[in-house]
Amino acid sequence: MGKPGLFDLENHFAFYGAYHSNPINILIHTLFVWPIFFTALLLFCFTPTIYDLSQAGILPSEFNPVLVLNYGFFISLLHAIFYVILDKKAGSLAAFLCMACWVVASFLAAKLGYSVAWKYVLAVQLFCWTGQFLGHGVFEKRAPALLDNLVQALLMAPFFVLLEVLQSFFRYEPYPGFKASVKAKIDAEIKEWQDKKQKKVS
16 A cells, blocks of 8 residues: 555656656656766765775775765665665665665776766766756656656656566556556646646647
8 A cells, every 4th residue: 555645655656657658758767867866876976975984894995995985875875765665675676776876886986086977977967867858848748847846856766767667567566556546646647737738828
């Protein structure tokens, strides 16, 4: 069953799905959302160290200068915990991917250095965001969800594109009836939006 408020996966997914119903726009987001998340983490890997793991002796010595608890780690952890609360199975996979992104981003940041890394981040972010805005403007013909709810759109997007893939290829549902219930809410929200759009035109 769905959870109340902030952790109501059904309502969150319906909100996201109402802005992503066109197959081409869905594909664009599937390809571009995780690179946006990863490169954002790459940039956050250059933030000040909050705790040095080498002091605790948790990791092998060769990892100590690389895997430090900075803002990148806590952003990944926040996403990971939130996704697991939303849905244990798909959320656990999403959480693993979030933390894996942090690990890879940390090593890449250490190898590239800030002077090179920020150029890669800028290029990927510009390319992926441009692609997504084109997806909305050309194919979806609706403004992105982030214009209506920035926090929800940015926090949910990585999990939702993963859930979309799991549903499409593996017929995964967090619980029986989830897909049908979400589709009904998406259809109702799109109809409401189209009615409001039509009233503005007339």
